[in-house]
Amino acid sequence: MPGQGDRMDVCECRKFPVMLRDVQAKWFGFVANSKNNMPPVLVSKPARVAAAGTKPKLIDEYIGRVNTETQGLSVAHMRSPGGWVEPGQTPDFDEFTVVLRGTLRVESQEGVLDVQAGQAILTSKGEWVRYSTPEPDGAEYIAVCQPAFTLDGAHRDQE
Numbered sequence: 001m002p003g004q005g006d007r008m009d010v011c012e013c014r015k016f017p018v019m020l021r022d023v024q025a026k027w028f029g030f031v032a033n034s035k036n037n038m039p040p041v042l043v044s045k046p047a048r049v050a051a052a053g054t055k056p057k058l059i060d061e062y063i064g065r066v067n068t069e070t071q072g073l074s075v076a077h078m079r080s081p082g083g084w085v086e087p088g089q090t091p092d093f094d095e096f097t098v099v100l101r102g103t104l105r106v107e108s109q110e111g112v113l114d115v116q117a118g119q120a121i122l123t124s125k126g127e128w129v130r131y132s133t134p135e136p137d138g139a140e141y142i143a144v145c146q147p148a149f150t151l152d153g154a155h156r157d158q159e
Contacts, residue, residue: 043062043067043068046061046062046067046076046077047060047067048060048061049061049066049076052086052087052156053085053086053087054083054084055080055083055084056081057078057079057080057081057084057086058078058079058080059077060076060077060078061074061075061076062075062076062077063075063148064076064145064148065148065149065150070148071147071148072147072148073144073146074143074144074145074146074149075142075143076145076149077140077142078139078140078141078142078143079138079139079140080104080131080133080139080140081133081138082133082134082135082136082138083133083134083138084133085131085132086130086131086132086156087130087156087157088107088128088129088156088157089129089130089154089156089157090126090127090128090129090155091123091125091126091129091145091153091154091155092125092126092147092150092154092155093125093145093146093147093148093149094122094123094125094145094146095122095123095129095143095144096120096121096122096143096145096146097115097121097122097142097143097144098119098141098142099115099117099118099121099139099140099141100117100140100141100142101117101137101139101140102117102133102135102137102138102139102140103115103116103133103134103139104121104131104132104133105131105132105133105134106121106123106129106130106131107129107130107132108123108128108129108130109127109128114134130157
C-alpha cells in the first residue's frame with residue numbers, strides 16, 4: 001500500500017508519535033480541510049475524567065483536552081446513576097448530547113426538558129443549564145462540547 005511505511009500505529013493517550021504530531025495537531029484542531037489530506041488517527045482508549053454532582057458519575061473522554069490535547073472539540077461517554085444532580089453552569093462551550101439509555105433531565109431558564117433514549121439536546125454557551133438523571137436506572141449519553149470542555153469553562157454555580 002502507498003505510504004504503508006509511514007502508517008501510524010495505535011496511538012496511546014497523550015503520547016503521539018513525534019513525526020505525526022503536526023498531522024495530529026491539525027486533525028484534532030480541525031484545521032484539516034479538503035486540501036490537506038489527513039490520515040485517520042486512532043484513539044485507542046478514553047481517559048477517565050473526574051465528575052461533579054451528588055453521586056459518582058463516570059466520564060470517559062475520547063477526544064478532548066485531557067485525552068488527545070484537542071482544544072476545539074471534546075467527545076465523552078457519560079454514565080450517571082439514578083438521582084444524580086450536577087450543579088448548574090453557564091458554560092463557555094456549546095454542548096450537543098445524545099441520550100443512549102435512560103432519561104437525562106435538562107433544566108434551563110426556559111424550563112425543564114426530559115431527554116429520552118434516542119433523543120438529543122443542544123445547549124448554547126453562555127446559557128445557564130443543569131443536568132440530572134431523575135429515573136432510578138440513571139442514564140447513558142454522549143456529550144460533544146465545542147470548544148472542548150474545561151472545568152474552568154463550565155462556570156458551575158456555587159453550592
